[in-house]
Amino acid sequence: MEHTPGVKHLYSAIRDVISSFVGEKKKFNKPVWVCINKEPEIWRIGFMTQKDMAHFGLEDKVAVYMPHAYAISGWVIMIEGKYVKPVKDMTAAQAMKFAVSGGITTVDDEN
Numbered sequence: 001m002e003h004t005p006g007v008k009h010l011y012s013a014i015r016d017v018i019s020s021f022v023g024e025k026k027k028f029n030k031p032v033w034v035c036i037n038k039e040p041e042i043w044r045i046g047f048m049t050q051k052d053m054a055h056f057g058l059e060d061k062v063a064v065y066m067p068h069a070y071a072i073s074g075w076v077i078m079i080e081g082k083y084v085k086p087v088k089d090m091t092a093a094q095a096m097k098f099a100v101s102g103g104i105t106t107v108d109d110e111n
Contacts, residue, residue: 034066045099
């Protein structure tokens with residue numbers, strides 16, 4: 001399928017996304033809290049995908065994937081690193097479950 005014109009880009013993108021969630025090359029393994037608003041203070045959970053965006057001309061920025069609740073979709077934002085902090089006391093799988101469930105699932109639910 002990678003050699004079929006028109007399908008090649010779509011197939012490789014889907015393959016890369018699926019391998020990011022499962023397999024040996026998991027990419028969504030760094031859960032972070034992102035401050036998206038200061039007044040009132042609002043935080044969202046996401047996954048750091050790039051620590052340095054300087055190669056795109058975006059110095060002091062990081063890339064964070066923000067999954068949508070109840071969907072397999074999400075979006076990527078470029079934000080200053082000072083607005084991002086690591087998620088503590090939650091594995092990457094627990095963080096993804098929390099995000100996709102709309103915050104209904106908690107770490108305590110798994111015990």
